[in-house]
Amino acid sequence: MKPLLFKVPTVDDRSFRVQIDTGAHFFQRLHFHPEIQLTLIKEGAGTLVVGDRIDRFQPYDLLLLGANVPHVLLNDPAYFEVESSQKVIAYSFFFKEEILGDIFIKCPELAHVAELLREAAHGLRLKCTAPNGLTERFEKVETQRPFEQLMTLLTSLDGLILSQDCERLSGTAYKQPSKPVDHRRLENVFNFILTNYANEITLENIASVANLTPHAFCRFLRTHTRKTFSQLLNEVRVEHACRLLRDSTHSISQIAFACGYSNLSNFNRQFKQVTGMAPRDYLKKTG
Template identity: 60%
Template sequence: MKPLLFRVPTVTDRSFRVQVDDGPHFYDRLHFHPELQLTLIKESVGTQVVGDRIDRFRPYDLLLLGANLPHVFRNDPAYFVPDSPERALSYSVYLRPEHLQQTVFGMPELNHLDQLFREARHGVRIRFNEVGSVTTCLEQLPTQRPFDQLMTLLSVLDQMASDPRRERLSITAYELPRRPDDHQRLDNVFTYILNNYASPITLEEVANQAHLTPSAFCRFFRLHTRKTFSQLLNEVRIEHACRLLQESKLPISQIAFSCGYTNLSNFNRQFKLITSLTPGQYSKAIF
């Protein structure tokens, strides 16, 4: 079984790599890599998994993901339809911290970035919502000469380190995986849940995706996500319910059923538990 260790193409004469992803959808498998990843989502929406955190990504989200932090940006189903007009566009920088630590990051003027890099082990996000100086700088990276790219990178990291909107994503911090096939198992589970959340899912079905018995799966899942399977499934379902409340005018009961709930009372209870609002309160708050 192959682990989902993502191999970032290396640049022999550089300490970091600038990459533009522009296509019908983003890479949709849960993965990790030893590089820190700084990513600006320019276009597209979907569900993101960063460590043990599941929520939505949207244009002008800026993320800094630490080394070996499992993550995936999975676009909504419309992006996977053949000949879809939807596009996914992002600008990323991949850097090996040990390369820069020996040079510029060892300078006392950059000591304030240490806290940002510690937080990056959990994933850090700033939501800009619109074009600004930071997002414009990142969009210009691919056309800059190497020295200017380095200056832009340092400037963006400096602004992230002082931005009060910065939020930590995952409760759990990740180092190297305990076993290389654990990420494959997690990817199988997340993919199955994201593809089937609208239907009834049993513990036995999802345990089969990890090739484990139900009891072994519960221990495995709790170890890697700090959550139970039912907690994660409810978070995915409520996350999609929130999207439907924002983007459609469907009745709340129909949204509940379309997200896999057969009992409206249970849907209302889980919705308030996760969002601290009732579906009705949430709907009023966004309009």
């Protein structure tokens, strides 16, 4: 088992790291790191997990993830097909708040950015949906001088603050990492659910994955995600159902069964509880 703590390569003479990810898919393990991460997704789609939030990511999402916030970008199954033409591209900044701390302390003009970085403990997202001035700066970052890259970082953070559409992702704020064994358990639980959501998963099954008794597992999950097991499982299933409703021609009942629901009425009820609307209404809205 690889540790959940992810080591971000450092640049000795720089206060931040610029990273450009390209390939068939993103890193597929739930992980965290002490650096704050600002990422623009240019290409790629799938399931987004940030803290206790399970959602969808898509091109031109801009993510700000605070230090030690658990996260993963899980690409859709199509990205793993043998002859798939799908690919991913993302532009990221990694930096530690204390490295830029003196700037924020001494410059009143940057006090709002310091506040944004504190809010990043929950994870933040801005859905750009299409290219704009902010995303175009990211796409030029590879050829920029270090000073220009720093300006891109600061203006991007400022853009997040100014946007009315910037949303908080996780209900839980992450500041200090808990015990490594808890991170490994949480990673195992998420990976198991994300892999087996279409099958029946009992409380006993998932508790054994975490090597806990059912009672201890429920307490563990509530502590780390503020969710019950059934809430977490339903959110994963409904997120995949939303994708199938948007992207496939299957009927609602076929999608319900494909996402692990044994009857349509329960699927409709759970779908509405998570999304606030019935599957048919969702289909009309996104179709």
